[in-house]
Amino acid sequence: MAENSGVSFIRNKTGNTSTNNSWREALDAPDSSRFTRIILAQGFDEPLGMAILPNNDVLLAERKGSVKIYNRKTKQVKTISNFNVFSGIEDGLLGIAIDPNFSKNRWIYFYYALAGDLSVNRLSRFELLGDALVQNSEKVLLEIPTQRKYCCHSAGYISFDSNGLLYLSTGDNTNAEETEGYTPVDERPGRALADDQATAANTNDLRGKILRIKPLDNGTYAIPQGNLFPPGNPKARPEIYIMGSRNPYRFSIDRKNSYLYWGDVGPDTKVMGDEGELMSYDEINQARKPGFYGWPYFLGNNQAFPKYDFETKTLGPKKNPANPVNDSPNNTGERVLPPAQAAMIWYGKKSSKNFPLLGNGGASAMVGPVYYTDLFPNAPYKLPSYYNGKLFIYEWIRGWIMAVSLDKNGNYLSMEPFLEHLKFKAPVDMQFGNDGALYVLEYGTNWFSKNMDAKLVRIEYQEGNRNPVAEIQTDKQYGASPFSVQFSGNKSIDHDREDKLFYIWNIDNKEFKGAIVNYTFTKVGAHTVALTVTDNKGGRGMASTQVFAGNTPPDVQIETSSNRSFYWDNSLLDYNVLVKDKEESAINPERIKVTFGYLPRGKDVAVILTQNQDAGNFNYLKGQQLTATLDCKSCHSVDRASVGPTYLAISERYSGKQGALTYLADKIIQGGSGVWGERAMIPHPELPKSDAEEIVNYIFSLTDKSGGKRKLKDEIVLKDHIGKGIEGLYLLNATYTDQGANGIEPLQSRDYITLRNPFVQAEDFDEGNVRLGTITTDFLTYATSINHNSFIRFNSIDLRNVRQLKYRVRAQSGGVIEVHHGNKNGPLISSIKIPSRIAGSQAHWTEIIADLKETRGVQDLYFVFTDESGKKNLFDIDWIYFGNTTL
Structure with a gap:
């Protein structure tokens, strides 16, 4: 194994890499009930980064250009600026950080893709006055030329070390969609944009790097000592600290020893690695000094890719990590590169033999901060000493957070899940505030979209008396104005059972006390209701919800003279669906959907009703559930644009074609590319063929126009159950979606009848x-x-x-x-x-x-x-x- 900037490894019995940990004091892991996750705000439009101000207000950057601020006192979010950005491909407003002397100079740094014909990404400094960004205060520190023809990899994270040096990550900005299962090293004429040797492995290009500079007061920057290349070399940029990165999306700098940690999002390849696994590795890297980290020649623990010739379609020799050479005609920098450095942690799509806790499936490795207890001496929510010196890493796709233990020299020891009972929706940034709390920004479920589950959360730890966990219940969420609602906090709990709880509500900027509050909203629109639960020892928990005045849910009823509980052989079910809506003078029958079906497994009825499925499509439930539990949703959705094609588009292209079921099932298992662009699809070699076919059948069902849809009034002879046992159910399901009213979103209501065996x-x-x-x-x-x-x-x-x-x-x-x-x-x-x-x-x-x-x-x-x-x-x-x- 090649040296990793001085990081040494020893194999331990559990399969993790480890060194002697006798230096670390043995401490018990803290009780998870002492952590409280508080949702501060949600509903963002592609949040990518945050900057926590000294007073613990939070600035947030959204990819399409909006800058927002969360006010910790008012608990409100407002937009303070809108950048004019190029937001195609993965570009946009990418990074945000405050100056180390922010309390005095009020400077904020942004990294963004400049809109217009000039293809550059810009690092600029602005001034914040109050909570307003002064647009004409911009000082442009650095502009990096980019290409905007092909996707992908922009990175763009910004952070400062304890010495006031600014670090900026940049993606390789190379065509990642035409690699033919190898790495992008296409040296054919006219293919420079598909050659990572022109960017990540080029000493004279700032892409595929982590840069380190010293911002100066006049809006320029200096080159600090100790970067990878000194100033004065026309073939090497002195701003480079780390090179050979594909997409170093998130990084952090240890505040005590200045070690740099970053997650590098890996490729989808068909090259088999040293450990019998595809070399589609994501990496967690550590750099104690500047260096070359391998891409596009090496991944993981310096496993080498063969040189693929895109002209002849043949494989050439692998490069030597101790002496890598960049002979590409697209290279404008030094030919001989620094020795390649191995990753500290690496993992692919399958469960890793070296790091089994990391799971399997799609991946996007991220790195958070290293935690030190003494940096937060009086902070109310600081983590316990158990986490002292541990590095926090996290996963955009898999949704976990891990705490990584290091020895006193910074060598990897082990890792463990952090807040394993919580699931995060594409965590995209993670920082500690001055209050000691861990702030986590979640991108949300769907790519390139505004998501209601895109949120800013604060993780608080409480020693001694534990904070109550606040929970709000309402008797209704939508209604016509005036709208009367009962709010209850009685489901709130305190893990210290002897504590007495007190309830304070904030509704329309009015304060109420008590576990139950009744309130009438007279203004149409969305209303945020906040509950603070305190105990008699000073602990407190918070929760919020929204109610909407101005649109009443439709009233859907199924009338029948038949039995509503049982079916018998060849018995008759008659029905008539009636719909009323307070805000609509006439009901559009096209918006009423009636479905009916027999479910051989009666337990499936709960899935259909809770996941809004059609009764007539029960045969596809397993496939639908598989798409939800596997990593499919990371790249696909039913009808919303994402990284991969929508399920509807796939169904429209393939449904009904001969051989399509087998073709798509094989593609799910084996992976592939080239049909919807060259972005590779992740293989699932461990998935049984029958399960892959269930997924395909579910996708095909989405364009089945009948979908089990029935008349609004009808009679049905019940005979589908005959000869099929006694566990099945019939489900008659009627839904109506209104058109929305008074700015409130459309609402759906349902009525249903389930009939079971007598x-x-x-x-x-x-x-x-x-x-x-x-x-x-x-x-x-x-x-x-x-x-x-x-x-x-x-x-x-x-x-x-x-x-x-x-x-x-x-x-x-x-x-x-x-x-x-x-x-x-x-x-x-x-x-x-x-x-x-x-x-x-x-x-x-x-x-x-x-x-x-x-x-x-x-x-x-x-x-x-x-x-x-x-x-x-x-x-x-x-x-x-x-x-x-x-x-």
């Missing part, structure tokens, strides 16, 4: 005080330990058209089964005596029929078991059959 297993009761017995040889589960006054309850049962009940029972001491409607002491609608078992005889199962009074309405149904003598163990019950004819 054979109801006794053990499936919703509430009861009996026990369950099993006979493993018969795969039988039943209700047992039934005593006098025992009961079981089934929720929301419709007895319309039910004539008789049949029980499968096994007698013991005998008793009576009573059926009560509505509650345990409600109307008695059926009763049957179960004779006692003859003494000495063997208990056996038998079926017994009970009459049922005609009953209408959906009510809870109570089966109450009695015996006048108060005996125990009356009988066992296997199932109950609800018959629509005389049995």
Whole structure:
């Protein structure tokens, strides 16, 4: 293994790289309940970076050019500037940082792609007066020529070290979509934009680098001592500190020893690495001094790529990491490069043998700060000493944060999950504030989009008394103006159970106290409601929600004269869908969607209803669930533009074509490129072929125009279940989406009917005080330990058209089964005596029929078991059959 700027490695038993850690004091990991995640603001449009001010207000930069500020006192966000940027490809407003002397000079630095015909990315300084950015105060420190013809890799992160030196990361800015599964080293004439040897491996180009400069008061900069190349060399830029990076998207500088850490987002290749895995590595790097970090010749622990000849389609020799040479005709810098340095951590699409905690799937490696307890001596939310000296790394795609332990010399020891119980939506920046809290900026689910889950959060740690965890519940979220809402904080908790909680609400800039507050909104629009929960020891937790006055959810109802609980062979379901909407004088029937289907697995109904699926498309649920649990959503969505094509576009191109199912399933497993551009698709070699086909079938279903859609009024003969067991359900689902009103988004409401098999297993009761017995040889589960006054309850049962009940029972001491409607002491609608078992005889199962009074309405149904003598163990019950004819 090549030397990594002096970082040495030892293999330990767990498969991680490690060194002796006896120098570190053994401390217990802190209880996760002592961490509180507070959402400060959300709904951003591609937030890429933040700068935390000394007073813990937060500046935020959005890629399309907006600069916003979060005010910690008012808890409000406002836009303070809009940069005119080129926001094509991955460019835009990329970086933001405050000057180390910000409290005195109010200087802020931005890195952005200049709009217009001049293809440059610019590093500039501005002045902030109050919370307004002075546009004419711009001082241009540096401009970096770029190409805007091909995607990708802009990087653009800015940060200062403890010596006042500014670091700026730049992407390789090379055509990443036509690599044919290799690295972009295309030396053919006219292909310079596809040759990373012209950028990342070029000592005379500022792209694919991390630069280090000393900003001066007059708006220029000086070259600090110790960069990779000294001034005066016409073939090497002195601003370069690190070269050979592909997309060094996020980095940090250790505030004590100035070690530089960065995540480098890796390629998708078909080249097999030394460890039997594709060399599609993302890297976490450490630099204790300037150096060349390998790209596009080496990745990971200096594993080398073969030289691919794009003209002849042949592979040449690999380069030597100890003596790399850049012979590209597109190279304008030095031919002989510094020795390549290995990554500290590297991982591909599969689970890493060296770093197994990092998971698998798509990847975008990011680096956060190194934490030191003594840098936050009086900070209220500082992390415990357990994290002293640990490096925080995180993942845009996989959503985790890891704490990396280093020895006293900075060598890698181990890593562990941080806040493993939380999932972050594409974390894109991470910094500590002066209050000791960890601030995390989340980009959100969909690429190149405004996302409601794009948010700024603050992670607080509390020693001693733990902060309450605030939670808001509302009885409704939308309604016409005036709009009355009840807010409750009763679900808020305090892990210190003896603490007493106090509730303070902020609604329309008015303060209210108490766990429950009723409020009427008279102004249409969105209203933010904030709750602060404090305890009697000074702890506090915060939560917020939004309610919307001006649009009432539609009223959707399914009317039927049929039974709403059960189906029988060839029985009839009639229905009529009715819709009302307070803000709409006329209902557009085209906006009403009625679907119907039989679900062989009844449990799938919850998925359909919670994920807004169609009842007629139940066959594609597994495929839909696979797209949600794999890394598919990182690059694709149903209908919103992202890195890869939408599912709708894929379906429109391939659905119905011969061989398309096999072709696309193989592509999911093997990966590929060239159809929707040259950006490679991540392979999934561990995915079974059957699962890949489920995904493809789900995608094809999206352009099925029928989608199970039915008339608003109809009759259906129920026969799809025949011969398919008793676990299935029918689902009739009606939805209506209104057109929005008073600036409030369109709202959707639904009504649905689920019909289940009339054979109801006794053990499936919703509430009861009996026990369950099993006979493993018969795969039988039943209700047992039934005593006098025992009961079981089934929720929301419709007895319309039910004539008789049949029980499968096994007698013991005998008793009576009573059926009560509505509650345990409600109307008695059926009763049957179960004779006692003859003494000495063997208990056996038998079926017994009970009459049922005609009953209408959906009510809870109570089966109450009695015996006048108060005996125990009356009988066992296997199932109950609800018959629509005389049995």
